[in-house]
Amino acid sequence: MEAKQSCKRILYRLLISVSCVLLLLLAILSPTNTVYANDKGADATVTLKQVIDVLDTELQAMINEGSGDDENVEIHYSGDMNSSGDRVKNWRDVLSVYMVKAEITESVQPDTTLTPAMEKTLREVFQEMNIVTIAPEQTSTEKRAVNVSVLSLNYKKAAKKFEFDKPQKKRLAELMSSKYDTMFDALLGAKDDNDETSDDLNNNLTASKQGKKIVDCALSRLGDPYVYGASGGDDSVDCSLFVHWAYKQADVSIPRTSVGQAEFCKNKNVLIEQKQLKPGDLLFWSKTGCQ
DSSP: OHHHHHHHHHHHHHHHHHHHHHHHHHHHHOGGGOOOOOTTSTTOOEEHHHHHHHHHHHHHHHHHHHHTSOTTEEEEEEETOOSTTOOOTTHHHHHHHHHHHTTOOSOOOTTOEEOHHHHHHHHHHHHHHEEEEEEEEOOSSSSEEEEEEEEEOOHHHHHHHTTOOHHHHHHHHHHTSGGGHHHHHHHHSSOOTTOOOHHHHHTTOOOOHHHHHHHHHHHTTTTOOBOTTOOSSSSOBOHHHHHHHHHHHTTOOOOSSHHHHHHHHHHTTOOOOGGGOOTTOOOOOOOTTOO
16 A cells, blocks of 8 residues: 555656656747847848948047036047037048958948947947047136147058058049949938038039049048158148159159149240139249249
8 A cells, every 4th residue: 555655656746747748848849938049149230321320420429428417518629520410520431441351342331230240340430531630629718628739541541551451442443433432322321521522512513534644643541640841751741742652653754743734834934823723723822032
């Protein structure tokens, strides 16, 4: 009798164990208890336009936080950002550099999806090419003042920073050409400051082939620093060296200095009226050394 009851107890415990295992399996397999990867998982994606908007928002939030985010704080902007809410001026450069680093060979659209790895690369490029410095300023008023300086690198300086090789630089120059204007207009909504082409500047003027080449070459130097008396040994130029260089690319030889250039035009009898100006022509203001 005692052995019979012991067997019943063992069978009862076994049934309970089997029931618990079945219930656990049902809980795991039930749709209401399915475990999903979170939005930042390895396979999660966001659109390119979403990342652009997020980076814009994060930059402004960082500026506000660093400035104290207080109505009693005066924020003074310098460098490449003029006021609160401004978008950085080098977004096209940033996206072009990103596409080269990510080895993207086809055109992209606002709804192009990015993996977390691609988003990370774009974020790193954006941060490396837009350096923000926030420092307190002295003020005569009761309000506290800070200076926000944003240094935005252009694509040429970024190519040096990231040590691009010759094929990468060639691809980068292609992305910055007018060939991709439509793509970047769709991504950014409007042309940014580094997105001018000779077609924009020519307006309805008819440019000669040589004049158009001069303008295109000049625009390729957007973002290069001005240094008075620069020799051209690096990216820096002054006004007359810049003109001399652009004309040289179009196989036109002119003097190195602005006075020499003005005298050259006069001596060659190529002075024209304002209404006759065409892309590639030069404007001269008062030059006391030029007779």
